[in-house]
Amino acid sequence: MRARILILGSGMGGTIVANGLARKLSDELRTGDATITVLGTTPKHLYQPGLLYVPFGRAREPELSRDERSILDRRINFMVDPAKRIDTENNVVHGESGKSYKYDFLVVATGSHLAPEMVPGLAESSYQFYELEAARKLRDAIDGFDGGKIVINVNVPHKCPVAPLEITLMLDEHLKQRGLTDKFEITYTYPIGRLHGLEPVSHWAVPEFERRGIQTQVFFNTKEVDGAAKKIHSEEGDTLDYDLLITIPPHRGAQVIEDSGLGTAGWIPTNPKTLLMEGSRNVFVIGDTTNIPISKAGSTAHFQADTVVENLTLMVQEGRWLREYDGKVFCFIETGTSTGTYIWFNYNTPPKPTPPTQMVHWAKLAYNRMYWLSASGLL
Amino acid sequence: MSKRIVVDARGCFCPGPMMELISALKRHTVGDEVEVLSQDKGSATDIPLWTKKVGHELVSNEHRGDHWSIVVRKMK
Numbered sequence: 001m002r003a004r005i006l007i008l009g010s011g012m013g014g015t016i017v018a019n020g021l022a023r024k025l026s027d028e029l030r031t032g033d034a035t036i037t038v039l040g041t042t043p044k045h046l047y048q049p050g051l052l053y054v055p056f057g058r059a060r061e062p063e064l065s066r067d068e069r070s071i072l073d074r075r076i077n078f079m080v081d082p083a084k085r086i087d088t089e090n091n092v093v094h095g096e097s098g099k100s101y102k103y104d105f106l107v108v109a110t111g112s113h114l115a116p117e118m119v120p121g122l123a124e125s126s127y128q129f130y131e132l133e134a135a136r137k138l139r140d141a142i143d144g145f146d147g148g149k150i151v152i153n154v155n156v157p158h159k160c161p162v163a164p165l166e167i168t169l170m171l172d173e174h175l176k177q178r179g180l181t182d183k184f185e186i187t188y189t190y191p192i193g194r195l196h197g198l199e200p201v202s203h204w205a206v207p208e209f210e211r212r213g214i215q216t217q218v219f220f221n222t223k224e225v226d227g228a229a230k231k232i233h234s235e236e237g238d239t240l241d242y243d244l245l246i247t248i249p250p251h252r253g254a255q256v257i258e259d260s261g262l263g264t265a266g267w268i269p270t271n272p273k274t275l276l277m278e279g280s281r282n283v284f285v286i287g288d289t290t291n292i293p294i295s296k297a298g299s300t301a302h303f304q305a306d307t308v309v310e311n312l313t314l315m316v317q318e319g320r321w322l323r324e325y326d327g328k329v330f331c332f333i334e335t336g337t338s339t340g341t342y343i344w345f346n347y348n349t350p351p352k353p354t355p356p357t358q359m360v361h362w363a364k365l366a367y368n369r370m371y372w373l374s375a376s377g378l379l
Numbered sequence: 380m381s382k383r384i385v386v387d388a389r390g391c392f393c394p395g396p397m398m399e400l401i402s403a404l405k406r407h408t409v410g411d412e413v414e415v416l417s418q419d420k421g422s423a424t425d426i427p428l429w430t431k432k433v434g435h436e437l438v439s440n441e442h443r444g445d446h447w448s449i450v451v452r453k454m455k
Contacts, residue, residue, distance in 0.1 A: 118405070157402040193425050197395035219429055221401060235433050250405070265406040272390075293391040293399040327390065347390040 003034045003316045006093060006101050008083050008256075009109035010040030010068045011048075012375060013287035013301030017107050019377030020309035022073035025316060029075045034316055037077040037103075038068075039095060045071055046132070047371050048159075049298060052166055052334065054135035055142055056174050063369070064132065071375050083110070086260040088283055105282050105312055108268060109305075110254035112159050112288035112296055118250045119155065125227030126153070126247040129167065141244060142171070147183035148243030151232055154190050155222055155250040159288055159296040161197055162343075164188070164248045165205055166334040171246075172212050173336040185213075187240055189220035189232075201333075201343060204353040208335065222247075251296070253289055267291035272347070273324035274311075275304055284308045295329045302374060303328045332364040340364050381410035389418045389446050396422045397429065404435065404453050412438055414450045423447045 005021060007014045018038050028034035045068040053059035072078050081095035086108070093101045114130055116123035129135040150171070154164045168188050175184055188195065188209070194202040195209065195216060209216060221235040225245065233239050253266015262268050262277070269278040270290035277283040286308055287301030294300060307325040314322045327347030333356075334340045340361035343351035373379035386403050388396035396417035403413045415422065423440060426449045430437045438450035 156398050156405075191401050192395070192397045193429065197398045199395075199419075199421065219432060221433065293386060293388040293396070 002032075003028065003104045004102060005034065005036045005105045005107070005312065005316075006103035007036070007038045007107045007109065008086070008093065009111055009254075009287075009289075010038050010042070010045060010072075010078070011109060011111050011287065011301070012298045013111075013305050014038060014040075014107065014109035015045065015068070015071055015375045016302060016305035016377055017109065017286065017308055017312075018076050019071075019073050019375070020305065021312060022075050023377060024309060024313040028316060035077065036075070037079070037101060038072065039079055039081050039083055039093065039101065040068055041080065041082040043068055043080050045375065047368070048130070049371075050368055051129050051132060051135045052163060052170070053368075054132065055129050055138040055167070056170060056337065057139060057143075058337070061132070066372065071372065073377075083254075083256045084259070086256060086262060088260075088262070088277070088280060091282070103282075105284070105315070107284045107286065107308060107312075108257075108262075108277070108289050109285075109287050109301065110257060110266075110289050112157075112251040112253055112266070114249045115252040116247065116249035118252075119222045119224060121225035121227055122155075122222065122247060122249060125225045125230075126245040126249075128247050128249055130159075130249070138246065142174070145175070145180075145184070145244055147180060148185075149241055150184060150186045150244045150246065151240050151242040152186060152188045153220075153222060153232060153245060153247045154188070155248055156191050157296065158248045158251050160331075161295050161297065162201070162331050162333045164190075165196060165201070167246065167248075168214060169208065169212070169335050170337055172214055173338075177337070185215060187215040187217055187242075189217045189222075189234070189240070191219070191221045193218050198343070198345075198351055200351050201353055204341075251288070257289065263291060272327065274321075275308055275325055284312065294327060295331070297329060297331060299328075299330045303330075332360065332367065334361065334364060381412070382407075383412040383414060383450070385414045385416065387416045388422075389416050395419065397425055400426060400449075400451060404451065407453060409453050409455060412450055412452045414448060416446055416448055418446045420447070422449060426451065 127138040196202040286304040288296040335356040339356040345351040436452040
């Protein structure tokens with residue numbers, strides 16, 4: 001069958017799907033029986049997990065991004081033309097340029113986006129590290145910090161669920177290495193009654209925080225921030241004072257999802273095993289864009305992309321289905337500036353964090369360099 | 380018009396049923412109900428505790444064999 005495959009999004013998920021399909025559908029691409037087109041919102045591809053290191057001056061910034069065109073297989077059509085409307089009834093996507101793109105199979109990987117405006121005062125009064133320029137500003141704020149109260153404030157939903165723990169542990173160690181021990185206090189806030197959504201991770205984090213003297217405030221859902229008074233208030237009625245406020249802002253899906261009527265808040269209702277949009281047989285959804293109650297993380301997108309590549313390939317070549325996504329997620333967890341641990345889990349297996357080691361930290365640093373092989377579909 | 384949204388968090392460990400509930404409440408309007416399906420027994424105690432603390436209404440909390448069904452109405 002002739003297959004026009006259209007991929008929305010040129011982040012980790014969309015890029016891995018595109019490159020994986022290009023490799024497996026090599027014959028079909030050569031004969032013209034298949035085409036692969038990626039629509040991105042930017043010509044650059046950013047390695048988002050690398051932003052965690054920027055606030056501590058531990059990132060080589062030029063290595064955090066590359067031209068998307070240089071990562072994609074040359075047989076893939078790549079255009080910077082953000083989707084304006086997705087019409088799944090007529091199998092067509094309309095771009096902001098005015099062009100329309102017909103498809104036989106669609107992969108939606110439009111990701112998640114920061115939405116600090118959902119909390120009054122949050123954007124104006126806090127620092128974050130989920131964007132390069134913001135991470136640089138946080139680095140400058142940390143460099144200028146000479147003591148006081150730090151609040152690390154976690155909102156939901158957010159991508160990379162372990163990042164709040166990582167930034168907390170790394171910041172604590174970084175400031176102590178700068179000789180500020182006893183001159184600062186970190187308070188970590190979390191929306192539910194423990195330190196992390198994953199209970200085993202929370203159990204692991206409690207003694208780590210206690211050993212380092214990190215304060216915690218659970219059941220803290222941010223209501224508003226008063227930047228002038230330097231106070232942050234919760235829906236539950238608690239108030240914390242701060243000198244430096246670092247936030248993990250709430251996230252939303254891409255606006256085009258809501259504008260196209262495909263899902264509330266930009267998350268598309270998705271079958272957790274087939275990764276097909278509910279009610280559809282030719283629209284796949286991966287990564288942060290799904291509404292599956294699972295980690296919004298790069299590794300989730302990666303493992304989902306592998307599933308979609310295999311299934312889409314067989315659907316094009318043989319008209320049949322190969323396998324289902326098992327919910328696999330793998331996350332490194334930096335536990336300071338020189339140690340790390342990791343977790344993996346799926347729909348049937350809960351995670352079990354292991355004691356941090358220097359070896360895992362090195363493995364994480366090595367992966368930071370090898371990421372581009374993942375995006376190219378080689379790792 | 381108020382509606383009920385179902386969040387099926389069975390088999391999902393991260394970020395977890397309660398985080399999904401909070402996210403769902405944020406994106407819906409006052410009067411809407413969110414039903415969380417969870418295999419985590421902690422949800423049956425944690426969610427009612429939080430619901431009371433923050434001022435939402437616990438509509439029901441049922442054990443259905445291998446999972447719990449907890450319904451919360453958004454009140455503010």
